[in-house]
Amino acid sequence: MNILKLGLPKGSLQEPTFDLLKKAGYRIRLGERSYIPSIDDSEIECLLIRAQEMGNYVADGVLDTGITGRDWIMEYESDVVEICSLLYARGGFVPVRWVVAVPENSDITEISQLRGKRIATELVNYSRRYFEERGVHAKFEFSWGATEVKPPKLADAIVDVTVTGSSLAANNLRIIETILESTTVLVMNKKASENPRKREKVENIALLLQGALNAEFKVGLKMNLHISKLEEIASLLPSLHNPTISHMKDENWLALEVVIDESRARELIPVLKKAGAEGIIEFPLNKVIY
Amino acid sequence: MNILKLGLPKGSLQEPTFDLLKKAGYRIRLGERSYIPSIDDSEIECLLIRAQEMGNYVADGVLDTGITGRDWIMEYESDVVEICSLLYARGGFVPVRWVVAVPENSDITEISQLRGKRIATELVNYSRRYFEERGVHAKFEFSWGATEVKPPKLADAIVDVTVTGSSLAANNLRIIETILESTTVLVMNKKASENPRKREKVENIALLLQGALNAEFKVGLKMNLHISKLEEIASLLPSLHNPTISHMKDENWLALEVVIDESRARELIPVLKKAGAEGIIEFPLNKVIY
Amino acid sequence: MNILKLGLPKGSLQEPTFDLLKKAGYRIRLGERSYIPSIDDSEIECLLIRAQEMGNYVADGVLDTGITGRDWIMEYESDVVEICSLLYARGGFVPVRWVVAVPENSDITEISQLRGKRIATELVNYSRRYFEERGVHAKFEFSWGATEVKPPKLADAIVDVTVTGSSLAANNLRIIETILESTTVLVMNKKASENPRKREKVENIALLLQGALNAEFKVGLKMNLHISKLEEIASLLPSLHNPTISHMKDENWLALEVVIDESRARELIPVLKKAGAEGIIEFPLNKVIY
Amino acid sequence: MNILKLGLPKGSLQEPTFDLLKKAGYRIRLGERSYIPSIDDSEIECLLIRAQEMGNYVADGVLDTGITGRDWIMEYESDVVEICSLLYARGGFVPVRWVVAVPENSDITEISQLRGKRIATELVNYSRRYFEERGVHAKFEFSWGATEVKPPKLADAIVDVTVTGSSLAANNLRIIETILESTTVLVMNKKASENPRKREKVENIALLLQGALNAEFKVGLKMNLHISKLEEIASLLPSLHNPTISHMKDENWLALEVVIDESRARELIPVLKKAGAEGIIEFPLNKVIY
Amino acid sequence: MNILKLGLPKGSLQEPTFDLLKKAGYRIRLGERSYIPSIDDSEIECLLIRAQEMGNYVADGVLDTGITGRDWIMEYESDVVEICSLLYARGGFVPVRWVVAVPENSDITEISQLRGKRIATELVNYSRRYFEERGVHAKFEFSWGATEVKPPKLADAIVDVTVTGSSLAANNLRIIETILESTTVLVMNKKASENPRKREKVENIALLLQGALNAEFKVGLKMNLHISKLEEIASLLPSLHNPTISHMKDENWLALEVVIDESRARELIPVLKKAGAEGIIEFPLNKVIY
């Protein structure tokens, strides 16, 4: 197989992407001020590229595959194949939202009122398309950042990215509409995706990345129980998980093991203890693949 | 159920408390300069409060429950219910000590010699009670910190908190008596503790926090062994732990699994290896609940 | 047994050594600006010592045992017993190399051309011996560091330590020969090594350190499978690993567990999934002892 | 003369006070974690003390003189002699204000409405006196800091220190009254102030500190002008400043020199240039003593 | 007069611009995360804006005047009035250069060879105009930064900004042509510039900013000399500087004062001393206005 050229996103997605790749099993090293990370897989060559530029370099074939935000793929209408979506973004393990926001004390409550107004945004193309599909023509101006401080002097409204909305609120802006929810995506060049070996390689990377993402929210749980309590305790466990059963040295005892959502563990542990489970231990996971 | 109002300690206990809550399964986020952490449990509302002030806010019912040092509960004689003690403090997983210290070259060797002297401390009330119960009247002065630099010019003695005593020694002070050992405690408002649902909720939190604390000092241990060595190797394991036994593909071999103290693992592993255990692995735990 | 005096290397090896000891199960604390770390084993006393000085302090019996680089042992020809080699160094889990380097544009391609030249190095003795055993007499000058900037003005060549060679390349130097590959070693005083209890203690430390190093590159893998697929899936697993087999509540299903190289997990997981393994989880390990 | 014991304020006033003393001509050095700064005047001994504690240590004679905030002198009614006020504080070269603040959406608009309410503050005594002199009895509670986050849950109102009010506004608090404006002061022990040599020494320190403070806002200005323009240009200069006049080598030219407010320089320089002044230079000053 | 709306450049020019304004006599304060700096001149309102966006906001009249790089004015062909150029930029008190660079080992030596090639740059419009005026059509691609790492994979050549060229060299790029030298400029809205009071205000700001820039490279020099040496020593001083002459208490001595280039002081001082000047002092200047 030829080398697979993989683009990694420089900027706010860089650190979470590197962390995720590490959990997926790749050791990546980036020299100071370098743009060519090394990776411990001789079939892959990495390049660090701005998330905004990723889609076009993948579409052009300069890269075979890349990790970036779906928002930038849509902004530049990059002609690529989406292999999978990865639920993490700048703000954690949740999507980011691109929203239309206006000054808190403005009368504007829907985008049709923005007809003819100045709207500052880093997402000029997508925003214009979204507005025009709804029959609203406005003046979209590219903003180099700090977009949230522009209204009301430098813009009538903005289209900006947010997770919790708190930075918008702190600048006295009110959200009137969400025009795009975006997560990270793994995309692939069209022609490269028709090469079976490259395609399989990228799908395996996707499998490992998703396995690592799943593990962020899962834990393993083991407990000991008297053989007489098996049915009762098994019935408390999430129905989809068929627990593993081991024997203990004392033959009247069994050990049960399941994988559950970390957020369920808080509720389940006291209940299991009350039902007679003993020696309950919770242990961390690296990857979970369904 | 009404919302449970939980106080978290601001200051030196803040970071270890947040870490422990995370291990217990709670995701807490604190905005910069905010005092209202968010928590991913819709039945709980958090408030960040100085450890010194916690007891009274819980006693008054402003908070239902709170995490603070037992020293501050005793200083202010806060009328609260102690749900459990949690063995961690400023200095790690050990209690802190409040000690009486005097200049190294002073003649004083016991507290009775401090009668009438000036004593600087952040723990004025408890210290005065402790001295007076022993018939020693002295002049206790509140100190805003850096107490250890006050003798001999600004005080004759101090009552200060310490873990290893090294900061006292560095200031040429000699410890003459320990008047209080203190760990972190989870306390509850009296009236709230009579509400069964709130009480159960707090006890479940206690169970998870203690489970996370236990895991700090425990590890899982697995090993493979020939079936003929089961009795010998099982006898080496801590008697209270009934090991889990699994089969291996080769039917003459078994796999044993136990949870042991991390500090025992160091000694046990060489012994187990010598007794014929193979492929010994040690793995980390998130929580251990007896 | 008398106390075992253990030297820990100050400088670039300090942080990886403390990390490794922690994984091996020792809790070490180092006060700011202190040179006497505390350790939670009452039979051990630690001392923080420059790696360069370690060998002689162990040889002299000031220390019973110490962790340092093999390079410094060879430089000073310290008369010590090497208990084991530990595959980590300044640059990660790989050996460092001491190399002879000359200016990129020099005509020199082998060390015999350095006869009579000035060679700057921190490793004067070993380098001189190496050259003289090959019949090359040169003028070796001790360098206090920043050796790589000395040629061509202050030296004709250097002997310097490197992992990737990039710092040498950045200073326009060309490597012409590797004269020493070095990893970290655990060494022991000769006389102390004849004391059976001290010797056993040190060998147990070695066992735990190597167990922790092994775990850097290993993970645990579990998966569920239909009983009919046992042979096929077992055949995919590394042949030396006899997997552990547990039953599941649904009797037609089994759970398999193995320990494998982390770098293999990337390839194996997609293959196992394709072969019918379900609910594959990967979990981290603290120690692996063969 | 005996040594003059001078207290310097630890905390937010520390850095501006050290800067000012340096400009006044004193070289002060403070070892890390030390509380006894050295000073290059053999007649002075310094001690670093919390601003809150300064007044009483000066009143008691532990210190002869000290620099602190007037607020803390008034809080503790320390019986000291105020030598001079120094116009700087935590927020720059302006006074700080202690204000009464209530939740933005509260109905309270004047302090009489706070009768019987809970008021949190670090300035308990002064606040209580201020309120009681106006016939308002309320419950004042000492706050360990972060006072601005206490209303409405933990207090009905607060008395807090502010410069711009922005931190209060950010916590949704509304100022209803200023109860104290405070600057830094140089205070002296009563008895020490009757010792003529000590008194003179402290007054000289005051003169130098005020000279350094004055220089913060003054600059020197020099310019060359044709002899024929002397009257016109002199008339443009601030009337109180009798300019210094020097000759130039060309006898038809004069050089004028004045000291002016830095904030005036911005306006004056263009005007002077228009009036024919040439080679205008502005130079910095260390001290200005009227 | 109406308020003058002044734009200050966010980004790499921000810190040197704030420093320069401070030397010019303006006290500017910028709250954390704010974009509206306060200034101690009630006739001015500041706004922090990306240097790239400044020109258009000034041209549109959103701002009356602004400080930015001339490069961005030319890139966007902003229709503004240039009040003065200010000789400082990202790299110190020198212009920056926008250069065409190609891989070191490429055959390209002049821009005509770039016909049809891919050129990455942040300065797309200006670059395209420059090339097309010289009859060279190429494919200019906007680069979001880190432009210097793009050749040869992602671009055939780049147009990038540089001071010393070292970052280009470090990325193995060779400069083939400089297409723009740029310094900072103070620009004004056309219509605002016809308002006499606004125009005068901006010109006065320009005068003070240039006065502060001049002072970066000038020092004052004073010396004492015997009256007999006046002619000789005066002849050594730069001819344009007519020295100020003062008398000394001893009537046979004079004091001379001049302002000279700091870089001349190094050479002049030894010469003046040799010629008999005594008590030579050099003093710093805040502003120098010719």
Add this chain to the structure above:
Amino acid sequence: MNILKLGLPKGSLQEPTFDLLKKAGYRIRLGERSYIPSIDDSEIECLLIRAQEMGNYVADGVLDTGITGRDWIMEYESDVVEICSLLYARGGFVPVRWVVAVPENSDITEISQLRGKRIATELVNYSRRYFEERGVHAKFEFSWGATEVKPPKLADAIVDVTVTGSSLAANNLRIIETILESTTVLVMNKKASENPRKREKVENIALLLQGALNAEFKVGLKMNLHISKLEEIASLLPSLHNPTISHMKDENWLALEVVIDESRARELIPVLKKAGAEGIIEFPLNKVIY
């Protein structure tokens, strides 16, 4: 003239040396991780070298001149010409001292008692000569730093560098003798010093460096006074300073200007004010050349 090769000291002397050169009028820039600082004098080439190595490189002619500590010149008995001494060192504008120190509780009070003992030091050669000239033979061991923690386990005494002695005291060491006081020196290669142009160049650098050092402790002082007070006020000024006298616009007033020690200004200003001086200003100096 050939280029003058100037060595600058890397390490603790680096920052104060660069500061001093800047005050002397040289603009030096050092790229990150570079060892070849650029200087704005085309006749000088700089090289950054460890202070310990400087003497020999100057003696060998690799460098024409260099700035280092006199201690290292004496340690290595470098055969160089000392051009001037510069009163600054690691600890400020005072010499450093090399002292012999022993454990606080040792019986040793003079160096003769160290006969045959182990002495750890970075200054092995000088120390041995010093001891042997006094008839004391001891075992000197080179120490890589942190020398002060070696006694009593690793050494019986040390020879270490100190300014205030506080680090020694903190390690429970007692100074028994000072064996060397050292300041920074400007040294020159013997042969280069016979080249008149190089010699003059280096002497001019020395003049400027000393001028800048002098200015650290000097300030300018100006004041206005009524003509009737000239004699009285002039008599208060340091006798060696013949003040400059200028007229004021009001002919009954004079302006006096002198340069004095900064440390004298503190005392003189109150006295001058009392004697009738008005409008006293103090201004900073860059250089003072006698």
